[in-house]
Every structure is written in C-alpha cells, then in structure tokens.
Amino acid sequence: MQIFGLYNYWIVIILMMIGLYVVIASGNLIKKIVGLNIFQTSVFILYISIGKLQGGTAPILVEGVTSYSNPLPHVLILTAIVVGVATTALGLALAVRIYGAYDSIEEDEIQKQDATS
Amino acid sequence: MLGLLTVTAIAIARMDQLFAAVMLFGIYSLLSAALFVVMDAVDVAFTEAAVGAGIATILMLGALALTSREQHAVPRSRHWIALSVVVITGAALIYGTLDMPLYADPNAPAHLHVVPRYLQQSMQEIGIPNVVTSVLASYRGYDTLGETVVIFTAAVGVIGRLGIVPEGVVESKTGGMEHHLILRITAKLMLPLILLFALYVQFHGDFGPGGGFQAGVIFASAFILYGLVFGMRSVTRVAPSIVVRTLAAAGVLIYGGVGVISLLLGGNYLDYNVLGDQPKDGQHLGIFLVEFGVGMTVAASMISLFYAYASYKREE
Numbered sequence: 001m002q003i004f005g006l007y008n009y010w011i012v013i014i015l016m017m018i019g020l021y022v023v024i025a026s027g028n029l030i031k032k033i034v035g036l037n038i039f040q041t042s043v044f045i046l047y048i049s050i051g052k053l054q055g056g057t058a059p060i061l062v063e064g065v066t067s068y069s070n071p072l073p074h075v076l077i078l079t080a081i082v083v084g085v086a087t088t089a090l091g092l093a094l095a096v097r098i099y100g101a102y103d104s105i106e107e108d109e110i111q112k113q114d115a116t117s
Numbered sequence: 118m119l120g121l122l123t124v125t126a127i128a129i130a131r132m133d134q135l136f137a138a139v140m141l142f143g144i145y146s147l148l149s150a151a152l153f154v155v156m157d158a159v160d161v162a163f164t165e166a167a168v169g170a171g172i173a174t175i176l177m178l179g180a181l182a183l184t185s186r187e188q189h190a191v192p193r194s195r196h197w198i199a200l201s202v203v204v205i206t207g208a209a210l211i212y213g214t215l216d217m218p219l220y221a222d223p224n225a226p227a228h229l230h231v232v233p234r235y236l237q238q239s240m241q242e243i244g245i246p247n248v249v250t251s252v253l254a255s256y257r258g259y260d261t262l263g264e265t266v267v268i269f270t271a272a273v274g275v276i277g278r279l280g281i282v283p284e285g286v287v288e289s290k291t292g293g294m295e296h297h298l299i300l301r302i303t304a305k306l307m308l309p310l311i312l313l314f315a316l317y318v319q320f321h322g323d324f325g326p327g328g329g330f331q332a333g334v335i336f337a338s339a340f341i342l343y344g345l346v347f348g349m350r351s352v353t354r355v356a357p358s359i360v361v362r363t364l365a366a367a368g369v370l371i372y373g374g375v376g377v378i379s380l381l382l383g384g385n386y387l388d389y390n391v392l393g394d395q396p397k398d399g400q401h402l403g404i405f406l407v408e409f410g411v412g413m414t415v416a417a418s419m420i421s422l423f424y425a426y427a428s429y430k431r432e433e
Contacts (some may be wrong), residue, residue, distance in 0.1 A: 005219030006215070006220065011213055015122060030181065050227050088209055
C-alpha cells in the first residue's frame with residue numbers, strides 16, 4: 001500500500017523532470033516553452049492529487065453525500081491554468097519577436113550573432 | 118492514465134519536429150484533463166480541456182507559423198549534462214515524497230485545516246452548491262482578482278510585443294479557408310452551440326462545474342474558430358479589435374468595481390454580504406458580477422491574443 005500511495009507523486013516528479021530536461025537540453029525557444037508547460041501541468045497534477053480524498057466526490061454539495069474532495073487546490077489550479085496559458089502566450093510572443101530580430105529561435109545561433117555584432 | 122501521460126511527455130521531449138511536439142502537447146493536455154476528472158476536480162478538468170487542448174495549442178501553432186518548424190538536434194554533451202541534472206533532482210524529490218501523506222489519505226494536513234469550514238459552512242454562508250465557485254469568487258476573491266489582472270496584463274504584454282490589428286487593413290495568412298465546404302458548414306453549425314454552451318457554463322457555474330474562467334475560454338474558442346475558418350477580416354467585423362480590448366479592461370473594472378461598491382456600502386473590500394438585503398442575496402449578486410467580469414476579461418484577452426498572433430506581420 002505504501003508503494004501505491006505515493007505512485008501519483010512519483011509520476012508527477014517524472015513528468016516534472018521531463019519538462020525540466022526539455023528546458024535545459026533544448027536550444028529551441030519554442031520547445032523550451034513546451035517543456036515549461038509540461039512542468040507546469042505536472043505541478044497542477046501534484047496539487048489535485050493532494051486534494052483527492054478517499055471515497056470523496058466532486059466538491060459540489062448535494063444531499064446525502066458527506067465526503068468531498070478538497071476544493072481549495074481546485075480553485076488554485078483552475079485559475080493557474082488560465083494564467084498559465086496567458087503567460088505562455090507572452091513567452092511565445094517574445095519568441096516570435098526574437099525570430100524577427102535574429103531570424104532564428106535557436107539559442108546557440110542567437111548567441112553567435114550577439115557575439116559577432 | 119499516468120503511464121500514458123508519461124509516455125506522451127517523453128515523446129514530446131524526444132521530438133525534433135516542433136509541429137508534432139505541439140500536437141502531442143494537445144494530447145497531453147487532454148489526457149491530464151481526463152486525469153483531473155478521475156481525481157474529482159471537474160472544474161479543473163473543464164478548464165484544462167478548453168485551455169490546454171484548445172487555446173494553448175492554437176497559440177503555439179500560431180507562433181510556429183511565425184517562426185520555424187524544426188529544431189536543431191540536442192548536442193550530445195548537453196544531453197548528458199541535462200540528463201544528469203534531472204536525474205539527481207528527481208531522485209532528491211522522490212526521496213522527499215517518502216515523508217508525504219499517502220494519496221487520498223483523509224488525515225493528510227491539506228484536508229484538516231480551512232477546508233472543512235468551506236465544505237460545511239459555505240451552504241449557510243453563501244448558499245451555492247458548487248464549493249469551488251464559492252471559494253473562488255468569495256472566500257478567496259482577492260486571489261482571483263489578482264489572477265484576472267495577470268491574464269489582462271499578459272494580454273496587454275502580447276499586444277505590446279506583436280502590435281494591434283490595424284483597423285480596416287486586415288489581410289492575414291490564417292484567413293481564407295472559406296472554400297473548404299465541409300469546414301465552413303461544420304464551423305457554422307458548431308458556432309451557435311459553442312456560444313450557447315459558453316453562456317450555460319458561465320451562468321450555471323454556481324450549481325455545476327463551470328464559471329467565468331471556463332466560460333471565457335470557451336467563448337473565445339468560438340471566435341477563434343470563426344477567425345480560423347472565415348479569416349481575420351470576418352471575425353474583426355463581428356468583434357473589432359478595439360471592442361475586444363475595451364471589454365478585457367471592462368471585465369477587470371467590473372471585478373474591482375464590485376469590491377469598491379462593497380467598500381462604499383460599509384463592508385470590507387469584496388465582502389458581498391452588504392450588496393443585498395440578506396447576506397446570501399448579496400453573496401449571489403456579488404459572485405454573479407465577479408464571475409461575469411472574469412468571463413469577460415478571459416474571453417476578451419484570449420481573443421485579443423489570437424488577433425495579435427494572426428495579424429502579426431514581420432518587419433523587413
């Protein structure tokens with residue numbers, strides 16, 4: 001039971017690390033943003049996992065049900081998702097402008113151009 | 118489900134074709150939305166499905182269209198450095214989880230504080246079955262106000278980077294799918310349903326899953342669909358860019374305004390009890406207005422993000 005009880009968190013960590021790997025290893029700015037999004041989703045899953053309650057149901061009050069999952073993480077994450085897409089859009093906009101200025105969204109090429117100019 | 122998620126994430130990480138990576142990211146979002154349903158977070162699943170699989174994917178595709186579709190392969194040395202950093206961090210984190218409460222444990226600290234009060238008192242204090250909505254709009258109204266402002270600011274930022282649609286002279290690359298008969302007719306059939314559904318989600322958010330954030334995103338997706346199929350010229354005729362921008366600001370203003378009104382009526386900022394004769398009526402009115410403001414800002418911000426990407430022209 002011990003092993004199974006932490007399974008969710010471990011998957012979250014694996015996802016988080018995949019996202020982090022993409023951010024570190026990839027030189028492409030858009031790919032980096034995709035990696036950040038994977039990371040972000042893993043954090044969402046972490047929060048929702050914490051909110052889950054054994055035998056609980058969705059936190060919408062109905063007669064005859066006494067056990068609900070924790071609504072607080074839901075609130076935090078639901079707003080975070082929308083904020084996340086807005087900030088992603090901002091990041092992508094920056095990438096688009098960088099492409100406009102350097103004709104590339106690869107980190108190494110951008111740095112090379114910076115060094116020569 | 119979690120296994121599928123992991124597989125998709127690894128596939129994304131290994132993909133050099135950015136187009137495929139973005140499409141896979143849409144699948145990844147949809148999978149995580151399904152996972153949220155399993156974990157009882159219906160409101161969150163709703164949002165993730167609309168945002169992640171819909172709008173985020175479209176924005177990323179838009180950015181790809183404006184840049185390049187392929188990435189350079191990761192150099193070997195960098196690959197190993199990144200992998201070792203990630204493995205070490207991951208191992209440390211997994212070691213950390215050994216002290217965490219078990220999944221769905223009713224005695225976990227997260228379930229013992231504040232939340233029982235929300236679950237037991239919110240029916241008397243606020244009178245709305247959906248606890249997520251009452252926490253979002255009332256108990257934690259400040260947080261939500263802040264988040265709405267962040268969304269608005271991000272939209273302003275994107276517009277600042279990419280420029281606004283010049284009135285009248287819009288001719289974009291995304292436009293012009295009118296000649297695809299099937300697309301056109303399907304889009305026309307879907308549009309009223311999507312808009313109706315968005316309104317339902319907006320106003321039914323008190324009783325079922327839904328609310329301003331979800332409704333705003335769904336509403337925006339209808340406009341984005343229209344813009345994609347019929348071109349920017351048509352969609353800006355329906356919703357001119359200036360109107361959309363004004364609405365985004367007005368939504369934040371409604372939210373903040375409700376707070377100021379409750380101040381003027383003698384309550385605390387965003388304390389809705391003073392808005393009605395009965396505290397509960399006040400709460401209902403306050404939540405309704407606030408959710409309306411949120412929906413307006415989110416929808417308008419998302420639409421203007423789409424406009425900014427669709428009409429951006431590279432300066433030569």
